[in-house]
Amino acid sequence: MYVGTQLSGGMLEEFGDAHLRQLAQLGLYHVCIDPIGAPRDWTRDLLARHIERVDAGGLKLDMVQLPLASLNIDTQNIDKVSSPAIVLGQGDERDRQIEGICRLIEDLAALGVHSAKYNFSYLGVPRTQSERGRGGALVPTFRADQITNADDLTSAGRVTADQFWERITYFLERVIPVAEANKVRLACHPNDPMTPPNYRGIEDSVISHVEGLKRFVSIAESPYHGLNFCQGTIGESLENPREEIADVIRWFGTRGKIFNVHFRNIKGKRFSFTEVFPDDGDMDMAHSLRVYKESGVDCMIMPDHVPEIDGQAPFETAFAFCYGYIIALFQANGWDPYGR
Template sequence: MFDRRTLMRGGAAAAVGTGALLGGHVPAAADPKRPPHKLKMHVGTQRRAATGAVLQEFVRHGVTHWVGYPPNPPLHEGRGHWLPHEVEQTREFAEQNGVTLDMVALPMLTSSLIDNDPRPAIMLAKSPERDRDIEDIQKMIEACAIAGVPAFKYNMSLLGVMRTSETPGRGGSTYETFRAAELDPNAPLTIAGRVDADAFWERINYFVERVIPVAHQYKVRAACHPQDPGTPKGGHRGIDNVLSVPGGKGLFTFLSLHDSPYHGLNLCVGTLSEMLWDPQREVYGILRRLLRTRRVFNIHLRNIIGRRDDFMEVYPDNGDNDHARIIRILAEEGYEYNVDPDHVPNHPDDPDGQQAFAHGYGYLRALMQAVESTL
């Protein structure tokens, strides 16, 4: 049997162990008069949910905030934007099932390959169609403001999310893998043709100049996802991805295109790691710098093994990134929006990823609670 002093020594050791796990911080004894510290961030998800049952599945696994999808506009009827009541219905659908609609995904500017995009004009720099699509986005920003939805997310993609192979993973799963050396150097150009870095920046800036002032006017945050993955030196299929580097002319340059607190990032930490040659050393400092701009409006948290041009996507607890350290950085910098699991491994017994995402939600919630207990 343990005596009282043995039990106290064991408790102290456990506290030190927990502190070491979460970055070496060991909390002082709790002050009974001090209210418990609460993190500002939330466990979120960007998974689609067509029914209340799916939203309740999220809630059961600790999700409190959702990135939602109002119905696609009826292009066949000549309308390319949401109406305010459609966004409002999506918000009410979320609230009725126990989650907060924190953000919506635009029905255009997705992460798809431009050849497969039904509304490619903005990224093709094709006027007057791109001006029509931009006007539709302006109307959707207004609809979000009227419906009480504070943010939207989008991509500026031509090549889509490129992967080259799969790698066997734990428990019979497979990890999506990207190796630049395996890309076909003779792959044909996309419908965009050749788009060098300068041309890509022109297209991005054209969009930002016309959309962000409207987002600022209506106080709706616009969150752009970085390009995933980076292109190798010389580009691929005639295209140089420019939003796949942090420094130089990359993510910080993007943020500088418009001085508005409503112009920011849907920052995927996995994608950020994919940009770096030494992510285990570099990612934490860059993440902190980005957070200090106060322009990070959503976090996708997934893990990789590898580096730029050669990586695989793995489970959140077995990659190169220390997710406990990342959550602590988010907490220290006062991050107050969603943290979403993203790009889970594949398994034939889990074709829709429900098991893998449930693991991700629980892992995130546990990390947040552990960090919260040490602040």
């Protein structure tokens, strides 16, 4: 268990190699990256170049984001979504896209990268109007009673819970055996957040809540099939996040189903919350970290979804605070946060 972070290819293009060096200077070593380009462009050579670039910055590529991040599906950007036929259940094209994912898993293993994460979502990350948090920071917010687009269907149309499960199962039954054969752990991010029934035509966002995630990890059971355990998203699905989160961590952690942790806090509960800094929310993050450790979790612990703050480098500053907070929690317990 060690501190880490995630980078998109777009971030690398915006911030450059200096950002990689900055991460190393802040004490990070392990990173996840989302390569630039369409899925068909993700060749072994491209992945090798990313590994070399990360290594040159003093870091290690620990995980890759698979091109299965079907976020914000709508009629305007459906062509920009990664591997849409998989989540839409579209026949032969679905099979071709799954084959591409399988080849990518094989390439990752050949290059020594043994973890990958992905999303299986129709709704993206719905939020209502942001609110003001500590010191006036702008905090992402979801209030179900403020939703204005509940009846606006996505390009997926109406999706029943049974259809959602069929598409998940179809994918997992074909991909998990390849992951197991290549010893690559696949970590699925829960749908963020749990939404009311039939929101935008989705009967139930089935992998946004604990009971659905328990069913999810039981499909195509394998030690290489688990979760990108987003503590923020899980907390968003609970009625009492502070009291309930430890038991949820233990359930998945002791079963070896946590492959990456988004160490994120919230204020609020199911259908009504804000996303805040890890020290400023309802969940006891120091206690949570101890529960991860006690449950045998072995993966990156990383920030996600920081508030928007003031200053000349608000994004980098906010994440730097989170890195320092996580490292301090490790050291307060006498644990090595670096995982080298």
